[in-house]
Amino acid sequence: MDSMYDFTANALDGKPVKLEQFRGQVLLIVNTASACGYTPQYAGLEALYEKFQDKGLTVLGFPCNQFGAQEPGDEQAIGTFCTKNYGVKFPMFAKIDVNGENAHPLYKFLKSEKAGILGTEAIKWNFTKFLIDREGQPVARYGSGKEPKSLEGDIQILL
Numbered sequence: 070m071d072s073m074y075d076f077t078a079n080a081l082d083g084k085p086v087k088l089e090q091f092r093g094q095v096l097l098i099v100n101t102a103s104a105c106g107y108t109p110q111y112a113g114l115e116a117l118y119e120k121f122q123d124k125g126l127t128v129l130g131f132p133c134n135q136f137g138a139q140e141p142g143d144e145q146a147i148g149t150f151c152t153k154n155y156g157v158k159f160p161m162f163a164k165i166d167v168n169g170e171n172a173h174p175l176y177k178f179l180k181s182e183k184a185g186i187l188g189t190e191a192i193k194w195n196f197t198k199f200l201i202d203r204e205g206q207p208v209a210r211y212g213s214g215k216e217p218k219s220l221e222g223d224i225q226i227l228l
């Protein structure tokens with residue numbers, strides 16, 4: 070696969086979404102969870118989305134239950150939680166694995182293109198973030214502790 074546009078993922082409603090539809094946009098792809106210490110980052114992610122959406126930024130949320138079983142709900146519960154508690158309007162997808170043999174192909178691609186600290190590919194925890202340029206190429210990877218607001222400068226460079 071040459072870019073993230075080559076992949077398809079299911080939306081929260083179960084319908085397949087060709088990521089090709091985001092071609093030409095700057096993307097922030099995040100593995101999320103509803104019961105994590107980093108869950109309040111949903112507010113920061115939504116703030117980024119609202120601030121830069123008109124300039125071409127889209128945030129894509131991919132719920133994952135691989136870290137401490139912190140995303141136990143089904144897709145309906147996830148959608149309700151995100152909307153009710155954080156006003157999330159950016160696209161959210163069905164729950165996926167980000168590590169292991171069942172990792173979603175998109176995440177296999179992202180990890181191979183942008184390794185983490187010390188060159189490790191594995192996602193370490195919820196709310197790892199990948200910044201994608203307008204050509205569909207990962208340009209940066211940020212750990213869970215990196216607050217969304219602190220990414221504004223990197224995002225603006227790509228916009």
